Amino acid sequence: MNPTLESQLKRTIRRGRVLSAPAQLAGYNTDGLGYKTFRPDAVVIPADAEEMIALLRESRELNVPVTIRGAGTSLSGGPVAAEGGIVVHTSSLKKIRTISREGFWCEVECSVTLSQLDEALRAHNLFYPPDPSSGPVCTLGGNVAMNAGGAHCFRYGVTSNYVLGLEVVMLDGSVHRFGGPAGGRGDWHEDWKRLMVGSEGTLGAFTRFWLRVLPR
Numbered sequence: 001m002n003p004t005l006e007s008q009l010k011r012t013i014r015r016g017r018v019l020s021a022p023a024q025l026a027g028y029n030t031d032g033l034g035y036k037t038f039r040p041d042a043v044v045i046p047a048d049a050e051e052m053i054a055l056l057r058e059s060r061e062l063n064v065p066v067t068i069r070g071a072g073t074s075l076s077g078g079p080v081a082a083e084g085g086i087v088v089h090t091s092s093l094k095k096i097r098t099i100s101r102e103g104f105w106c107e108v109e110c111s112v113t114l115s116q117l118d119e120a121l122r123a124h125n126l127f128y129p130p131d132p133s134s135g136p137v138c139t140l141g142g143n144v145a146m147n148a149g150g151a152h153c154f155r156y157g158v159t160s161n162y163v164l165g166l167e168v169v170m171l172d173g174s175v176h177r178f179g180g181p182a183g184g185r186g187d188w189h190e191d192w193k194r195l196m197v198g199s200e201g202t203l204g205a206f207t208r209f210w211l212r213v214l215p216r
């Protein structure tokens with residue numbers, strides 16, 4: 001890796017969260033399709049949303065491409081660094097923050113997996129319908145970015161039908177919330193949330209979501 005990039009990243013990011021050895025980078029070369037491989041210059045695993053914000057601000061100053069990656073099961077190349085630069089692996093943002101039994105919503109961080117959410121909702125007799133068949137490993141961040149769906153979509157719809165709100169760190173490091181537990185547009189005139197769902201990691205990094213759930 002370019003030594004300037006490495007030293008800048010290590011100044012911003014906590015110890016052990018910047019990967020640059022070839023053997024470490026090899027695991028990030030491709031996605032679920034495996035059609036082509038591209039090695040990133042570095043992989044960063046932010047410890048929390050604050051570190052994600054600092055990283056995106058820094059990478060803008062460094063003028064390097066940034067690729068957001070959840071579980072890497074995409075079949076269309078989205079989490080692969082086709083032009084090098086930094087892969088941001090979201091795997092540390094995996095808390096389920098709130099489950100509202102009465103309000104039929106939950107608040108989750110972006111790297112919660114579908115099966116992790118399903119297990120937590122089961123205890124409350126609730127159910128989150130979108131079910132891509134990569135569910136045991138894929139993340140909600142990847143699901144929202146790809147507007148994923150599975151067999152349940154014929155009856156219940158796809159991910160976009162369940163996103164009430166989201167928090168996103170834009171590529172300049174600014175943070176925005178669109179919608180929330182009650183859905184809607186928040187303070188905004190336009191429904192930016194709808195633009196974000198299905199944006200395939202091109203507009204920013206989602207950090208958390210408010211999702212609609214149903215009785216099981």
Ligand SMILES: Cc1cc2nc3c(=O)[nH]c(=O)nc-3n(C[C@H](O)[C@H](O)[C@H](O)COP(=O)(O)OP(=O)(O)OC[C@H]3O[C@@H](n4cnc5c(N)ncnc54)[C@H](O)[C@@H]3O)c2cc1C
Nearest residue numbers: 032070071072073074078132133139141142145149201206
């Ligand atoms: C065996 C298998 C079965 C599959 N079955 C289905 C299926 O039934 N239905 C279906 O729709 N898809 C399916 N897929 C495709 C894939 O699993 C889904 O698109 C899934 O939503 C990707 O989630 P992920 O966490 O792996 O995201 P990744 O592959 O890591 O990323 C996918 C895209 O989302 C972006 N992204 C990831 N996290 C964030 C974030 N926090 N903020 C912003 N952007 C982000 C990435 O930049 C990338 O563009 C399948 C894949 C495999 C390998």
